[in-house]
Amino acid sequence: MRRVLPLCVLLLAIAFPLAMQAIDQAYYVTMASRILIYGLAATSLNLILGYGGMISFGHAAFVGAGAYAASVMIVEGMTSAWIGWPLAMAVSALLALAIGAISLRTRGVYFIMITLAFAQMIYYLTVSMKAYGGDEGLTLTQRATLGFGLDPHLDLRDDITFYYVVLAILTAALFFVSRLVNARFGRVLQAIRENEPRMEAIGYPTLRYKLIAFVLAGALGGLAGALLAGQNNYVNPGMLHWTESGKLMIMVILGGVGHLYGGVFGAIGLLGLEELLANHKIAWLAALYPNYQQHSLLGVGLAMLAVVLYAPQGIAGIFRRKNHG
Amino acid sequence: MAEALLRVQALEKRFGGVVATDGVTLEVARGEIHALIGPNGAGKTTLIAQLSGSLAPDAGRIVFDGADITAMPQHDRVRAGLSRSYQITSIFRKFSVRDNLSLAVQARSGSSLAFWRPVAAETALADEAARIAAQVGLGERLDAAAGSLAHAEQRSLEVGLALATNAKLLLLDEPMAGMGPDESQRMIALIQGLRGAVTVLLVEHDMDAVFRLADRISVLVNGAVVATGTPAEIRADAEVRRAYLGDEVPA
Numbered sequence: 001m002r003r004v005l006p007l008c009v010l011l012l013a014i015a016f017p018l019a020m021q022a023i024d025q026a027y028y029v030t031m032a033s034r035i036l037i038y039g040l041a042a043t044s045l046n047l048i049l050g051y052g053g054m055i056s057f058g059h060a061a062f063v064g065a066g067a068y069a070a071s072v073m074i075v076e077g078m079t080s081a082w083i084g085w086p087l088a089m090a091v092s093a094l095l096a097l098a099i100g101a102i103s104l105r106t107r108g109v110y111f112i113m114i115t116l117a118f119a120q121m122i123y124y125l126t127v128s129m130k131a132y133g134g135d136e137g138l139t140l141t142q143r144a145t146l147g148f149g150l151d152p153h154l155d156l157r158d159d160i161t162f163y164y165v166v167l168a169i170l171t172a173a174l175f176f177v178s179r180l181v182n183a184r185f186g187r188v189l190q191a192i193r194e195n196e197p198r199m200e201a202i203g204y205p206t207l208r209y210k211l212i213a214f215v216l217a218g219a220l221g222g223l224a225g226a227l228l229a230g231q232n233n234y235v236n237p238g239m240l241h242w243t244e245s246g247k248l249m250i251m252v253i254l255g256g257v258g259h260l261y262g263g264v265f266g267a268i269g270l271l272g273l274e275e276l277l278a279n280h281k282i283a284w285l286a287a288l289y290p291n292y293q294q295h296s297l298l299g300v301g302l303a304m305l306a307v308v309l310y311a312p313q314g315i316a317g318i319f320r321r322k323n324h325g
Numbered sequence: 326m327a328e329a330l331l332r333v334q335a336l337e338k339r340f341g342g343v344v345a346t347d348g349v350t351l352e353v354a355r356g357e358i359h360a361l362i363g364p365n366g367a368g369k370t371t372l373i374a375q376l377s378g379s380l381a382p383d384a385g386r387i388v389f390d391g392a393d394i395t396a397m398p399q400h401d402r403v404r405a406g407l408s409r410s411y412q413i414t415s416i417f418r419k420f421s422v423r424d425n426l427s428l429a430v431q432a433r434s435g436s437s438l439a440f441w442r443p444v445a446a447e448t449a450l451a452d453e454a455a456r457i458a459a460q461v462g463l464g465e466r467l468d469a470a471a472g473s474l475a476h477a478e479q480r481s482l483e484v485g486l487a488l489a490t491n492a493k494l495l496l497l498d499e500p501m502a503g504m505g506p507d508e509s510q511r512m513i514a515l516i517q518g519l520r521g522a523v524t525v526l527l528v529e530h531d532m533d534a535v536f537r538l539a540d541r542i543s544v545l546v547n548g549a550v551v552a553t554g555t556p557a558e559i560r561a562d563a564e565v566r567r568a569y570l571g572d573e574v575p576a
Binding site for chain 2: 176179180182183184185186187188191194195197198199200201202203204205206209212
């Protein structure tokens with residue numbers, strides 16, 4: 001059951017663009033790509049927040065840094081995804097190394113505030129990068145290319161192909177995280193979340209392990225950023241704003257803190273809800289309250305409240321409870 | 326007396342105006358069971374924290390196994406063979422007994438920077454964990470979540486975690502705290518069984534246990550060691566009687 005269900009979901013995800021094409025709703029393929037990319041970003045945050053217990057409130061900085069790194073490469077004429085995307089991961093990993101090395105020495109609310117402060121510093125850095133659009137952002141003339149003669153077949157400009165590439169990367173990332181959390185490193189990480197002083201007392205340099213997890217999460221966040229830049233053909237400082245970090249955090253809480261699929265569930269839940277409330281007129285709700293769409297965030301807030309009160313394990317927790325009877 | 330495994334020299338620790346450790350000088354000989362007794366608030370746990378490395382002393386020196394470890398981080402001291410147990414149980418409550426112990430075994434066997442191979446497949450870790458569980462009397466409770474154990478079982482796991490580090494010197498901070506008489510007897514037998522294999526610095530309020538186990542006893546009062554000697558010497562020491570032992574001394 002535990003393996004069959006994810007496989008079925010993967011098959012559905014593979015069939016999704018074909019179905020949308022058949023009913024002439026290609027818009028939803030773009031939307032689905034966006035959800036999957038946010039799923040990757042939230043999964044990377046869940047690695048440190050859920051498994052490592054590090055409540056980082058600056059994850060958008062890593063996503064944004066990756067997005068900018070990938071975009072600057074394209075603007076400067078280096079369009080290969082094989083170079084641009086790994087470079088985006090490297091930039092975000094280095095940023096995470098620097099921010100983590102300082103922030104992880106603090107605890108509790110101080111850690112939350114210091115990660116937030118660092119992320120805002122990177123945000124203002126992008127605002128001041130006049131050569132790359134400053135606060136206007138940077139519009140890309142093209143997506144990254146795969147090269148090696150793959151492009152005629154795997155043309156990333158094509159939204160459906162791009163969707164499949166994103167799906168493949170997310171699947172690989174989830175597989176990597178699922179291996180990691182059950183390996184020695186993952187057990188150390190979760191034990192640090194449970195009882196950090198005792199981990200020191202049985203011989204683990206806990207700061208080192210937390211920093212490695214922080215850097216891995218930064219790199220995965222950077223990859224999500226590179227994909228997001230490709231998806232939108234546009235980056236702007238807004239991607240690094242603290243509200244984006246908050247959004248990723250909401251996704252993790254909504255989806256399931258410390259659950260493998262928590263980030264993905266959360267991205268589907270939050271972005272799906274936003275889409276539903278903002279872009280679709282729900283007849284009975286409109287009849288009740290004509291202007292409800294202007295206050296769609298209230299709906300998101302109420303959904304969050306419901307999750308925190310009635311499903312503290314998030315959407316993944318609901319599934320888990322059903323699976324285990 | 327055998328050579329000293331641990332030498333503490335003029336150790337001092339202040340919290341604001343309170344002197345918690347006031348020039349402690351102490352030697353623990355290799356192979357002995359050395360008890361540290363003293364009234365509540367004498368600074369026993371503060372001393373243990375400084376010896377184990379979770380608290381930095383303001384002055385003084387700690388020499389372990391011939392090396393000055395005063396500035397060494399706690400995790401490195403554990404690797405060097407100095408580990409502690411806690412008076413207030415500190416275990417991984419959501420982990421099984423097996424996983425608790427194999428975490429401690431994992432810390433000393435191979436790199437934990439392994440990201441791919443499932444740790445559950447490492448039978449060597451699980452076997453060693455099971456051996457230690459049996460040693461502390463938890464052989465039948467390997468799959469139980471640590472948080473669901475009875476109080477005395479959690480205390481045994483607490484000591485088991487310290488044991489699993491393969492220490493040369495164990496700092497046991499009140500291992501019998503909150504245990505019933507039967508359970509205390511089992512813990513005494515366990516510590517007795519370590520004699521010769523491991524050096525032990527034992528902080529304990531249970532005088533029966535202290536006088537049965539200890540080769541030597543040091544008495545800590547107001548942050549300073551006021552006496553060190555064999556159980557017979559300590560029992561006879563008038564100052565110790567006045568300061569601390571009172572009528573608790575077993576006949």
